[in-house]
Amino acid sequence: MQSHSCDGLAEGGEPDSALFHSLKQFHSAGRGFWNDVSDTDWNDWRWQLKNRITSLEKLQRFLPTLTPEEFEGTVLANHKLALAITPYFFNLIDGGDENCPIRRQVVPRVEETHTAPWEMSDPCGEDTHSPVPGLVHRYPDRVLFLVTDRCAAYCRYCTRSRMVSNATGYDFHPEFERQIEYVSRHPEIRDVLLSGGDPLLLGDDKLDYLLGRLRAIPHVEFLRIGTRIPIFLPQRVTPELCATLRKHHPLFISIHSNHPRELTTEARNALGRLADAGIPLGNQTVLLREVNDAPVVMRALMQKLLMCRVKPYYIYQCDLISGSAHLRSSVRRGLEIMESLRGHTSGYAAPQYVIDAPGGGGKVPINPDYILSRNKDRVIIRNFEGKIFEYPEAPDGTPLAPPPGKIEEPELV
Ligand code: SF4
Numbered sequence: 001m002q003s004h005s006c007d008g009l010a011e012g013g014e015p016d017s018a019l020f021h022s023l024k025q026f027h028s029a030g031r032g033f034w035n036d037v038s039d040t041d042w043n044d045w046r047w048q049l050k051n052r053i054t055s056l057e058k059l060q061r062f063l064p065t066l067t068p069e070e071f072e073g074t075v076l077a078n079h080k081l082a083l084a085i086t087p088y089f090f091n092l093i094d095g096g097d098e099n100c101p102i103r104r105q106v107v108p109r110v111e112e113t114h115t116a117p118w119e120m121s122d123p124c125g126e127d128t129h130s131p132v133p134g135l136v137h138r139y140p141d142r143v144l145f146l147v148t149d150r151c152a153a154y155c156r157y158c159t160r161s162r163m164v165s166n167a168t169g170y171d172f173h174p175e176f177e178r179q180i181e182y183v184s185r186h187p188e189i190r191d192v193l194l195s196g197g198d199p200l201l202l203g204d205d206k207l208d209y210l211l212g213r214l215r216a217i218p219h220v221e222f223l224r225i226g227t228r229i230p231i232f233l234p235q236r237v238t239p240e241l242c243a244t245l246r247k248h249h250p251l252f253i254s255i256h257s258n259h260p261r262e263l264t265t266e267a268r269n270a271l272g273r274l275a276d277a278g279i280p281l282g283n284q285t286v287l288l289r290e291v292n293d294a295p296v297v298m299r300a301l302m303q304k305l306l307m308c309r310v311k312p313y314y315i316y317q318c319d320l321i322s323g324s325a326h327l328r329s330s331v332r333r334g335l336e337i338m339e340s341l342r343g344h345t346s347g348y349a350a351p352q353y354v355i356d357a358p359g360g361g362g363k364v365p366i367n368p369d370y371i372l373s374r375n376k377d378r379v380i381i382r383n384f385e386g387k388i389f390e391y392p393e394a395p396d397g398t399p400l401a402p403p404p405g406k407i408e409e410p411e412l413v
Contacts, residue, residue, distance in 0.1 A: 023260040023300035026268055026307075032091040033062055042087075045236040049152065049201075053085045059107070065095055066107075073108035080323065082165035083108055085153045089232050092261055101259045101291040104327065106153055112323035118358075121162040123319040125360020132182050134174030138362060142191035145179055146172070147210065151198045152232035155256075157286060157327045159319045159356075164197050172197075180213050183220065190221040200229040200236055204244045211248040222250040226284070230255050231262045234270035242277040254282045254313060258292050260300040268308045275309040282313030285351070287337070293329035295340035302341060302349035312351035317366070320358050331355070331366065339368045343384025 034042065034051075041047040053059050056074045060066055066074070077083045085106050093107075094100040122128075129138040136144035149163050149172040163170040183189050192214050199207065214220055225245075229236045245251055253274060257263060275281055283305050285292065292298055302312045315337070318328040334353050341350040354363040372380040372388065379391045 017296060020296050020300055023297065024304055026263065026265050026304075028265045029088050029091040032087070034087050034091075043235050045233055045238070048086045048088055048233055048235055051087050052153070053087070053090055054083055056083075059083065059085075062090060063093065063095055063103075063107070065098065067098055069109045069111065070107050072110040073112055076110065076113055077108040078167055080112055080167055081108075081154050081156065081158060081161040082167045083154065084151070084165070086233050088235065088266065089153055092264070099290055101288075101297075102261060104291050105155055105157075105258060105288070108156060109326065111326040112156060114325065115322045116320075116325050119320045119322045119324065120358070121168075121322050123321050123358055124159060124356050126160075129360060132175065132178045134172070134176075135179045135182055137182075137186075137189075138360060141188055142193065143183060143189050145183070145192050145194050145214075146196050147174055147176075147194055147199045148172075148197035148201055150196070150201055152201065152229060152236070155228070155286075157288065157318055157321060157324045159321055160197075161321060176210065176213075180217075183214065184217045187219045190219060191224065192220055193224040193226060195226040198227050198229055198232075199225050200227045200241070204240055207241075208244045208247070211245070211251070215248050222252065223248060224252045224254060226254045226256070228256040230267050230270045230274070231257050234264075234266040237270035237273050239273065242273050245274070245279060246277040249278060252280045252282065254284050255310060256284050256286075257301065257305065257310075258285050258288060260297065260304045263301070263304045263308055271308040271310055281308075281310040283310045283351070284314045284316060285312070286316045286318050287329050287334050287353075288318060288327050289329040291327070293333045293337070295337050298337045299341060299345055299349070302351065303345060306346065306349055312349060314363075315351050315353045317353070317355040319356055334366065335368050338366075339384070342368070 031037070031042065037047075053062060056071070059074055060071075074083055089102070089106070092102045094103070097103070126136045126138070126144070129136050131137055134146040136146070138144070149166055149170070151164055154165055158164055162168060163172045166172065183192060194210070202210070211223060214223055255271070271281060285298075285301065287293055292301060298315070305312050315334065317331060317334055318324055338350070338353050353366045355366055356362070357364050370381055370383075372382055374380065374393070376393060378393050380388065381391060382388050
């Protein structure tokens with residue numbers, strides 16, 4: 001049997017490619033078309049919001065290489081999921097590359113109007129688990145507390161595109177008092193996740209009020225915020241916001257980043273401010289076709305997140321949201337990526353890959369198969385290099401569940 005070290009480092013696991021090293025670099029988003037804007041305005045999150053690209057006319061002006069598919073998609077976007085891109089994030093788009101991974105995430109395409117039979121407007125079944133408006137109670141001890149339907153920019157694959165931006169007339173009106181009252185009446189709820197839309201678009205005072213009310217409920221043990229603000233609008237992460245958030249510990253934040261180029265010097269600084277406020281940071285990535293479904297891209301992203309003090313938390317298989325087929329990558333690809341991470345880089349850089357079971361089944365962990373066979377005496381496993389090992393089972397007499405299919409016992413090394 002081969003021994004292994006406990007540091008999780010693999011020899012020769014690092015991809016030696018120019019692309020990998022270039023993806024790992026931190027750059028500023030720069031000013032692009034907005035060179036004449038004052039520093040004060042550029043660094044003001046409200047200026048960024050006011051000057052978002054939200055119309056076809058503006059998009060064509062800044063992105064003259066708009067393809068016919070993008071043109072048509074943008075014409076139709078306001079009936080499905082609105083177009084909005086902050087000037088800061090727009091500067092990350094490579095105008096000369098039709099397949100730019102940043103562009104694919106935020107510029108509408110006509111394919112969004114094609115719906116496959118298995119696609120849904122509410123793929124996670126949130127509306128059927130909503131006891132009061134704006135609150136989803138799907139898991140026993142935690143709830144999703146939706147606070148707004150607005151985001152700094154809109155992701156074309158958004159799971160909540162039925163409501164965010166209000167393009168489909170969902171008419172989302174959270175009722176904070178009813179939501180808070182529900183949480184206070186349910187002592188089993190120990191974990192509240194604020195989401196939306198993007199909760200960090202609320203003003204500091206409103207956030208302070210909401211977090212304070214939830215924190216005052218004795219059985220609520222910790223609070224979480226899901227946000228893409230550090231990626232779309234790092235200017236929003238002001239010292240004042242950080243001072244507000246740190247009053248409500250334990251508070252965790254999950255950011256959402258899909259490509260290493262999103263981790264600019266501005267994003268890294270914003271994440272550093274949140275980390276300095278004592279907030280544990282995790283990241284959620286959606287596996288997206290021709291955005292990040294390549295091991296070299298995903299490994300650069302995960303390693304760069306750690307450099308920004310963010311722990312990679314989940315890689316999501318893209319939900320079956322209506323009109324997302326052109327952005328959905330395969331589970332096979334996701335498994336290949338997980339294989340390329342586990343053992344080949346720091347364990348901290350390997351998140352959990354999950355499928356949110358269609359219709360409301362919750363997150364299901366998906367892993368490459370490392371158990372080759374097992375019985376009451378032993379477990380046969382393989383490592384990241386494909387080497388095979390035997391682990392003797394403890395003699396507790398508990399029979400293990402049989403493996404899902406018959407697997408021939410492999411030859412041991
Ligand atoms: S930031 Fe989140 S909620 Fe907003 S559009 Fe993107 S995925 Fe949807």
